[in-house]
Amino acid sequence: MNIWIVSREYNGIAEAGGVKNVTCSLAENLVRLGQLVTLFIPLYGCTNLSGLQEYRCIWHHPVVVRVQGRHVIVTFCRGVLNGVEIVFVCNRAFSDKKAVYTYTKEEELKNPRHRKGSGHEDAAFLNTLFQKAVAAYGETCVQDESPDIIHCQDATTAFIPSFVAAATQSSSKLAAFYRNTRCLVTIHNAGAGYHHEFGSLDDAVSYTGLPREELAQGLCNGRVEPFLLAAGHACLTTVSPEYAQELMRPNDMTGGLSDALCRRHVTVTGITNGIDFARYDPADTAVSLLPYPFSPQDGDLDGKYRCRDVFLGDYASRACMAALGRSVEQHGYIDASGGADSVYIAYHGRVVTQKGIPVLVAAAERLLKKQVSAKFIFIGQGEPELERELVRLSESYPGSCVFFNGYDRALSRLCIAAADFAVFPSFFEPCGLEDFIAQVYGTIPVAHATGGLCKIIDEKTGFLYKENSADELFVLLYALTKVLAIGGRKTFAPMIRYAARYIREHYAWEHVAKDKYITLYRRLLGM
Numbered sequence: 001m002n003i004w005i006v007s008r009e010y011n012g013i014a015e016a017g018g019v020k021n022v023t024c025s026l027a028e029n030l031v032r033l034g035q036l037v038t039l040f041i042p043l044y045g046c047t048n049l050s051g052l053q054e055y056r057c058i059w060h061h062p063v064v065v066r067v068q069g070r071h072v073i074v075t076f077c078r079g080v081l082n083g084v085e086i087v088f089v090c091n092r093a094f095s096d097k098k099a100v101y102t103y104t105k106e107e108e109l110k111n112p113r114h115r116k117g118s119g120h121e122d123a124a125f126l127n128t129l130f131q132k133a134v135a136a137y138g139e140t141c142v143q144d145e146s147p148d149i150i151h152c153q154d155a156t157t158a159f160i161p162s163f164v165a166a167a168t169q170s171s172s173k174l175a176a177f178y179r180n181t182r183c184l185v186t187i188h189n190a191g192a193g194y195h196h197e198f199g200s201l202d203d204a205v206s207y208t209g210l211p212r213e214e215l216a217q218g219l220c221n222g223r224v225e226p227f228l229l230a231a232g233h234a235c236l237t238t239v240s241p242e243y244a245q246e247l248m249r250p251n252d253m254t255g256g257l258s259d260a261l262c263r264r265h266v267t268v269t270g271i272t273n274g275i276d277f278a279r280y281d282p283a284d285t286a287v288s289l290l291p292y293p294f295s296p297q298d299g300d301l302d303g304k305y306r307c308r309d310v311f312l313g314d315y316a317s318r319a320c321m322a323a324l325g326r327s328v329e330q331h332g333y334i335d336a337s338g339g340a341d342s343v344y345i346a347y348h349g350r351v352v353t354q355k356g357i358p359v360l361v362a363a364a365e366r367l368l369k370k371q372v373s374a375k376f377i378f379i380g381q382g383e384p385e386l387e388r389e390l391v392r393l394s395e396s397y398p399g400s401c402v403f404f405n406g407y408d409r410a411l412s413r414l415c416i417a418a419a420d421f422a423v424f425p426s427f428f429e430p431c432g433l434e435d436f437i438a439q440v441y442g443t444i445p446v447a448h449a450t451g452g453l454c455k456i457i458d459e460k461t462g463f464l465y466k467e468n469s470a471d472e473l474f475v476l477l478y479a480l481t482k483v484l485a486i487g488g489r490k491t492f493a494p495m496i497r498y499a500a501r502y503i504r505e506h507y508a509w510e511h512v513a514k515d516k517y518i519t520l521y522r523r524l525l526g527m
Helices: 019-032 105-110 123-140 160-168 173-177 201-208 212-218 226-230 241-247 257-263 302-314 336-341 357-369 384-396 409-418 434-440 451-455 470-487 489-506 509-524
Strands: 002-006 036-042 053-056 063-067 070-081 084-090 149-153 182-187 235-238 268-270 328-334 343-348 374-380 400-406 421-424 444-448 463-465
Touching: 002 019, 002 123, 019 036, 019 084, 019 149, 019 509, 036 123, 063 123, 070 123, 084 123, 123 160, 123 173, 123 201, 149 160, 160 173, 160 182, 160 226, 182 226, 182 509, 201 212, 212 226, 226 257, 235 241, 235 509, 241 257, 241 268, 241 451, 302 409, 328 374, 328 384, 343 357, 343 409, 343 434, 343 470, 357 374, 357 384, 357 400, 357 470, 374 384, 374 409, 384 400, 409 434, 421 434, 421 470, 434 444, 434 489, 444 451, 444 470, 444 489, 463 470, 470 489
Parallel strands: 002 036, 002 149, 036 084, 149 182, 182 235, 235 268, 343 374, 343 421, 374 400, 421 444, 444 463
Antiparallel strands: 053 070, 063 070, 070 084, 328 400
């Protein structure tokens, strides 16, 4: 099959959230399974081209697309990364951006209106330009390059099925080019704030140029929702069966989208994301980026605790605070004088409300006030007010709490590998990769039983709690710290070993790509 994958982000090229990992792993595993895969992504100012092979800065001829009444010229360049053909959509609107979705500190210094962490003010233009350019790319191709499948990743690409459908009804070359193409849209996050919707029907008409009656099919509470519109022209999937069920029944987490999907009896197929174990393998320090190797699935955890010693001595101590020198700011520190009796609890991920940070802060503070042997490690970035809460917490309990504000891949992995438990109190979670990463590194996940986090098997591969409150999380963490402090490191060794083996056997991306996605693609094509 000839498969086009469309995404605003991709691992190793332009990174932002979890979509980058899913898109990259799916694409590379499809290639390994003998499929022809082309990824479409904008060329940003932050794009990393260093790993590409066969790079060409001029690829196919330019196209002209109309957005908001303007004719915009788009060019294409191309490279190959791990067997995946990468086609970059090029326009200054993208290349001026220093991050995928939000402004950076550098951009804020140049223009105070572009506050660090806030979304691009021309986001609707960027999304529309990218999607129309991908659809128009067919004008530059010959007929036998027609894709069998266009797999769109998240809301920023969910208008493509509508553009393709409009093309097939036209008299242009694209009508024949896309005649046999089938579209798939994967919902990575349907939470309010992640929809990239148009605020009104007039705005949607102005940006997209699609007929008003067509766009009206995507109306929800006065907004034009990409996922809802896509349901008329594409198969909708999401990243776990549990989250699919949540989307197909009314709930308060989707800003009305799930209610609309339910009313229209839209089916959403859940396929749990996998993990590319080889990208994280703790037995290979060149891959894991950790200072020492270890193998949880084989019961070898010596290197894990040596990694903890390095973390405590070289990264989290009070002496490191002024000299970290990385793309993160350190607040607070860990005093390692408690020795082996201390229990280390980590959170790594986005610092946003969805992830349950308020619940985590409240539970952690209660635990720290009890002066038990718990030490907290936080790393991430996101909502400024929640970042400030983590700064306050870390500075209020010197020696027991550290917050690394920012992102550094090696440090993030070391934080999670150094911990005993990793906490995920998300209010909702489509799938979750961080719990997989924790299990790969011999760290036991403790999570709210929602969405994709339900893939954790309670008391076998981790711990789940049902009511997402600070009280319930505190009680669970307090019990776990007591058990570990009394029983020592060997207490949870069987669980650590079983979890590492289980995810490797059941959630490897090669199995997900072959058994789930290729099977679905073939069904859509009637094969």
